[in-house]
Amino acid sequence: MFPFPINLLTLRQFFKKPDLTAEEAEALLESKREKIANPANSEEFVLSRVGRELYEAFYLGYTLKQWGIHPRDLAPSVCGRIPVRLNTDERYVDHKYQVTPADGFTEMFRKMIDNPNIELRLGLDYKEIRQQIKPEVLTIYTGPVDEYFDYKLGRLPWRSLHFEFKEEALEFAQPCVQINYSNDFDYTRTVEIKHVTQQKHPYTVISYEYPRAEGDPYYPIPRDVNKQLYDEYKLLADTETKENNVYFCGRLAEYKYFNTDEVLERALNTFNLIKERYEHK
Numbered sequence: 045m046f047p048f049p050i051n052l053l054t055l056r057q058f059f060k061k062p063d064l065t066a067e068e069a070e071a072l073l074e075s076k077r078e079k080i081a082n083p084a085n086s087e088e089f090v091l092s093r094v095g096r097e098l099y100e101a102f103y104l105g106y107t108l109k110q111w112g113i114h115p116r117d118l119a120p121s122v123c124g125r126i127p128v129r130l131n132t133d134e135r136y137v138d139h140k141y142q143v144t145p146a147d148g149f150t151e152m153f154r155k156m157i158d159n160p161n162i163e164l165r166l167g168l169d170y171k172e173i174r175q176q177i178k179p180e181v182l183t184i185y186t187g188p189v190d191e192y193f194d195y196k197l198g199r200l201p202w203r204s205l206h207f208e209f210k211e212e213a214l215e216f217a218q219p220c221v222q223i224n225y226s227n228d229f230d231y232t233r234t235v236e237i238k239h240v241t242q243q244k245h246p247y248t249v250i251s252y253e254y255p256r257a258e259g260d261p262y263y264p265i266p267r268d269v270n271k272q273l274y275d276e277y278k279l280l281a282d283t284e285t286k287e288n289n290v291y292f293c294g295r296l297a298e299y300k301y302f303n304t305d306e307v308l309e310r311a312l313n314t315f316n317l318i319k320e321r322y323e324h325k
């Protein structure tokens with residue numbers, strides 16, 4: 045088992061150099077890197093960043109499993125969003141503040157919608173009740189953009205996951221929240237969320253994630269051809285905003301992978317844009 049994203053601890057373990065310093069690690073990576081000036085895809089990006097050995101150990105198999113597409117056919121940003129560090133920070137992202145809501149996301153959302161002006165209707169497809177809803181001001185749509193337009197330009201492809209949950213009679217079943225299996229098994233990763241939620245309980249649950257082409261839309265697939273199709277839908281969406289005050293916001297409506305913090309920022313920006321528009325009316 046190796047720490048990931050790749051950091052100094054990973055490099056020491058992988059290259060069996062327990063005393064490797066940051067400067068030596070930089071020189072080592074420099075000797076491993078393939079000289080590709082302008083990486084055009086995820087494979088070239090990773091090869092130019094860490095070289096072939098680390099690419100094959102950590103990225104190639106995982107990416108093939110996760111996307112069902114070779115890294116050379118995926119945009120550089122897919123593998124590029126994972127940091128490589130020359131210090132011993134093993135955390136996934138570089139943000140200064142890394143927190144979850146004190147009482148969890150469910151409680152956070154419950155409080156956000158706890159207002160007599162908000163009516164919540166769950167388990168309904170927007171398309172089925174679209175005609176019944178007469179917005180007084182505007183609509184914010186968070187479903188898939190191609191679905192909104194009845195797939196008239198074709199379907200945007202999505203990657204989905206099948207989750208299997210396994211209960212274990214153990215306080216903890218794995219040493220950390222997430223283990224990626226780059227080169228073994230059909231699942232990409234196992235997640236023991238208890239490491240994050242910090243419940244005290246004699247049992248634990250591990251989720252096994254199996255990537256699928258079919259199922260709920262989870263990840264937009266970042267390829268040029270998909271971006272072109274999305275751009276065409278975006279033109280329709282912009283017209284819909286202008287003519288019918290429908291705002292498209294979020295990962296499904298904008299066909300873009302957002303982390304939670306990014307999508308919250310996106311929602312606030314959309315709100316501010318709308319506020320500005322209506323304040324000037």
Ligand SMILES: Cc1cc2nc3c(=O)[nH]c(=O)nc-3n(C[C@H](O)[C@H](O)[C@H](O)COP(=O)(O)OP(=O)(O)OC[C@H]3O[C@@H](n4cnc5c(N)ncnc54)[C@H](O)[C@@H]3O)c2cc1C
Nearest residue numbers: 168169170171186187188262294295296302303304305307
């Ligand atoms: C498997 C997975 C793991 C993730 N892990 C992380 C992580 O570890 N850290 C992190 O920061 N981010 C993670 N994310 C990303 C995070 O979940 C998203 O950024 C966030 O949920 C996006 O918010 P959203 O409002 O855009 O979309 P969503 O949360 O998907 O909300 C869209 C809403 O629209 C509703 N909707 C869609 N179509 C219709 C319709 N026709 N009628 C009515 N309602 C409809 C849906 O039911 C849903 O409630 C993960 C995402 C996935 C898929």
